[in-house]
Amino acid sequence: MSxxxxxxxxxxxxxxxxxxxxxxxxxxxICSSLAVTSQLEPAIVMGLSVTIITAFSxxxxxxxxxxxxxxxxxxxxxxxxxxxxxxxSMILKAFAYDVSVQLSVYVGLIITNCILMGRLEAFAxxxxxxxxxxxxxxxxxxxxFVLVVVGAVREVFGSGSIMGIQLIPNGFYSAGYMNNGMMxxxxxxxxxxxxxxWAHRAYNEKREAKK
Amino acid sequence: MEHFFSLLVRSIFVDNMIFAFFLGxxxxxxxxxxxxxxxxxxxxxxxxxxxxxPVDYLLQTKVLSENGIFHQDLxxxxxxxxxxxxxxxxxxxxxxxxxxxxxxxxxxGIFLPLIAVNCAIMGASLFMQQRISMNPxxxxxxxxxxxxxxxxxxxxxxxxxxxxxxxxxxxxxxAYTDVPKPLQGLGITFITVGLMxxxxxxxxxxxx
Numbered sequence: 034m035s036x037x038x039x040x041x042x043x044x045x046x047x048x049x050x051x052x053x054x055x056x057x058x059x060x061x062x063i064c065s066s067l068a069v070t071s072q073l074e075p076a077i078v079m080g081l082s083v084t085i086i087t088a089f090s091x092x093x094x095x096x097x098x099x100x101x102x103x104x105x106x107x108x109x110x111x112x113x114x115x116x117x118x119x120x121x122s123m124i125l126k127a128f129a130y131d132v133s134v135q136l137s138v139y140v141g142l143i144i145t146n147c148i149l150m151g152r153l154e155a156f157a158x159x160x161x162x163x164x165x166x167x168x169x170x171x172x173x174x175x176x177x178f179v180l181v182v183v184g185a186v187r188e189v190f191g192s193g194s195i196m197g198i199q200l201i202p203n204g205f206y207s208a209g210y211m212n213n214g215m216m217x218x219x220x221x222x223x224x225x226x227x228x229x230x231w232a233h234r235a236y237n238e239k240r241e242a243k244k
Numbered sequence: 245m246e247h248f249f250s251l252l253v254r255s256i257f258v259d260n261m262i263f264a265f266f267l268g269x270x271x272x273x274x275x276x277x278x279x280x281x282x283x284x285x286x287x288x289x290x291x292x293x294x295x296x297x298p299v300d301y302l303l304q305t306k307v308l309s310e311n312g313i314f315h316q317d318l319x320x321x322x323x324x325x326x327x328x329x330x331x332x333x334x335x336x337x338x339x340x341x342x343x344x345x346x347x348x349x350x351x352x353g354i355f356l357p358l359i360a361v362n363c364a365i366m367g368a369s370l371f372m373q374q375r376i377s378m379n380p381x382x383x384x385x386x387x388x389x390x391x392x393x394x395x396x397x398x399x400x401x402x403x404x405x406x407x408x409x410x411x412x413x414x415x416x417x418x419a420y421t422d423v424p425k426p427l428q429g430l431g432i433t434f435i436t437v438g439l440m441x442x443x444x445x446x447x448x449x450x451x452x
Contacts, residue, residue: 060430063269064363107360108331115324123320138370144327145366147270219264220445223438227431234426 046167049175056179056226057233061147065139066180067222073196075135076184080177082121082140087149088169090114091157095165098158110153111144118144148172183225191216247388248395254385254450255399261364262407262437263444268364271355272408273433282412284348285355286405290398292337292359293368296330297397298390300369303329304376326369327360334360368400411437 055061062083069079093113094101101109122140125133133140143149152172157165188194190213193201201210215221261267271285303325305311308318338356342349349356359365372393378386387393414436423432 060273061270063273064266064367067266067269107357108328111327111331111360112324115327119320119323122323138367138374141323141370142267142363142367144323145361145363147361150361218442218445219266220438220441222266223434223441227427227434227438230431230434231424231427234431238426 042164042167045164046171049168049171050178051175052237054175054179054233055148055151055172056176057230059148059151061151062176063147063226065142065146066176066183067219067226069136069139070180070184070187070222071191071217072135073181073184073188075132076180077177078125078129078132079136079139080173080180082125083143083146083148083176084170084173086114086117086121086143087152087173088166090117090149091152091165091169092162093117094153095157095160095162106158107150110150114149114153115144148176179226179229182229183222186225187216187222191221248391251385251387251392251395252399255396256403256406257444257447258450259385259400260403260407260444260447261367261400262404263441265367267367268362268404271358271362272404272411273430274355277412277415279409279412279416281351282408283405284352285359286401286408288337288341288352288356289359289362289364289404290401292330292333293365293397293401294394296326296333296365297368297372297400298393299329299333300326301372301376301387301390301393304373322373326366330365330369331360364400364404368397372396407440410440 049055053059056063056066065079065083069075090110090113094110097109118141121143122133125136125140152168156168160168185195188196189200193199193206193212255261258264262269262272268289304319304322307313308322308325310317312318334357337359338349341352341356372387375385375387375396387396411433415433418432418436427435
């Protein structure tokens with residue numbers, strides 16, 4: 034058991050959560066993180082879907098990594114990911130129909146999500162199944178963390194609610210407070226992401242300086 | 245004919261792949277440091293789009309749908325088939341570029357095969373899938389024939405190229421400005437793209 038959770042494996046799992054965060058540091062998976070975060074609920078569902086798909090595609094590719102011919106490597110990876118995304122998209126349509134309509138095209142676009150291809154090429158092709166699984170979960174959760182932060186800010190300031198529950202009391206509205214309509218627009222998501230990266234870098238540089 | 249041009253102009257400005265839907269951001273952010281490579285990549289992406297979207301349209305209507313040759317609803321295979329078509333055509337484009345323009349091939353490097361996983365291409369195919377079911381009489385976005393799909397693909401590609409070239413031009417100039425250290429590189433690029441996206445929102449009132 035101690036070998037499963039050895040020091041290296043723990044680091045494989047925790048580094049994508051902060052220092053090697055897929056969105057803020059590796060610059061992967063930007064497309065979907067901007068589009069689905071106008072409300073918190075789709076952001077959470079998207080984050081969970083990407084975590085599950087990354088983890089399992091990492092495991093599958095890691096299991097067959099020694100038998101894939103080099104020339105068709107990308108196509109095999111894409112087909113494995115496409116099959117997993119088809120399954121997840123059907124599960125979402127069956128159990129969470131409203132969210133899947135909100136996510137619309139972006140569930141299918143998980144196939145081309147750079148995080149998946151990036152981790153498959155950089156990690157799963159060269160490491161065993163358990164480490165690849167941890168790496169997939171770590172990167173997926175790092176991605177989900179950024180999505181949840183941006184989604185929460187956008188929903189609270191853009192619609193005054195969280196997960197559909199009204200947060201800002203009606204008294205504020207009659208006193209003149211207005212929802213920031215810009216927050217629900219795509220453009221604001223980019224600016225928020227830029228500010229998140231700024232904060233993330235500043236925070237990490239302070240930690241480095243303290244060490 | 246009117247629908248062809250209206251789809252074309254709408255997909256360049258109103259439904260711009262980058263500023264409205266954020267598709268294709270990864271290679272967009274990485275290649276936009278230099279205007280010449282940005283133009284080269286934009287042309288390659290447009291070319292791949294114009295070939296793949298009509299092929300996927302034919303696949304969707306003639307093979308996967310219930311009226312197709314198998315007479316069964318096979319749309320669950322759409323993801324796998326679309327991505328296989330995109331990967332195949334990207335390989336073809338790579339071979340053509342290597343033969344006819346080795347300097348462009350060397351300049352683009354790894355980003356040419358990465359067009360296969362460019363969200364913009366898969367996204368255009370998936371949006372096209374959605375738009376087939378729209379009624380052409382009531383919606384300006386509907387895709388009713390293969391010419392509409394070609395116009396949509398061409399417009400999306402030109403819009404993407406427009407976005408990447410303008411960002412490359414701005415970033416070239418930003419290399420000489422005084423940006424705070426944690427904001428350098430990625431942070432300021434995001435804020436710039438956000439401002440450009442805000443500017444593009446003005447096109448949403450276009451009545452075409």
